[in-house]
Amino acid sequence: MVNRFEEYQIDALKSAFEQSQHLTKNKKIELVTATGLDVEQITSWFNRNRAQKRARKSIGDLELTKAELRQALQALREGREREAELQKELQAREKKEAELRAENQDLKHQLAIVGGDSQFDYFLWSSHGPGSTQSNNLPRS
Numbered sequence: 305m306v307n308r309f310e311e312y313q314i315d316a317l318k319s320a321f322e323q324s325q326h327l328t329k330n331k332k333i334e335l336v337t338a339t340g341l342d343v344e345q346i347t348s349w350f351n352r353n354r355a356q357k358r359a360r361k362s363i364g365d366l367e368l369t370k371a372e373l374r375q376a377l378q379a380l381r382e383g384r385e386r387e388a389e390l391q392k393e394l395q396a397r398e399k400k401e402a403e404l405r406a407e408n409q410d411l412k413h414q415l416a417i418v419g420g421d422s423q424f425d426y427f428l429w430s431s432h433g434p435g436s437t438q439s440n441n442l443p444r445s
Contacts, residue, residue: 309349313339317349325354 309317316338320331327335327350335346 309341313341317346321350321353325350
């Protein structure tokens with residue numbers, strides 16, 4: 305059966321550990337006298353406490369890394385969603401541009417057909433010439 309340290313022994317060890325995590329020979333002798341423990345017990349206690357402190361620090365570091373990775377993953381997901389939205393918007397604009405180009409070509413073709421018609425030229429001038437207040441009354445086909 306393992307004997308537990310007394311509270312005053314633990315308090316003395318903790319106090320010494322707070323001052324320095326590594327023992328000098330003089331500090332070991334001082335702790336042996338103050339606690340009634342042998343050198344091996346004191347050395348083992350310090351070794352365990354250093355290991356526990358490193359483990360707690362590692363756990364804290366891992367938790368921080370985990371939180372940072374979660375944030376990065378969320379940002380990546382949001383970036384992908386935004387990229388998909390922009391891709392959709394780009395496709396819609398490209399489609400609209402193609403439609404406008406086709407309509408523009410059609411209108412140019414219609415103008416070429418009626419371009420030689422002097423009555424049409426007079427109509428354009430009279431309805432849209434200087435001083436005209438009429439809106440666009442051009443026939444659509």
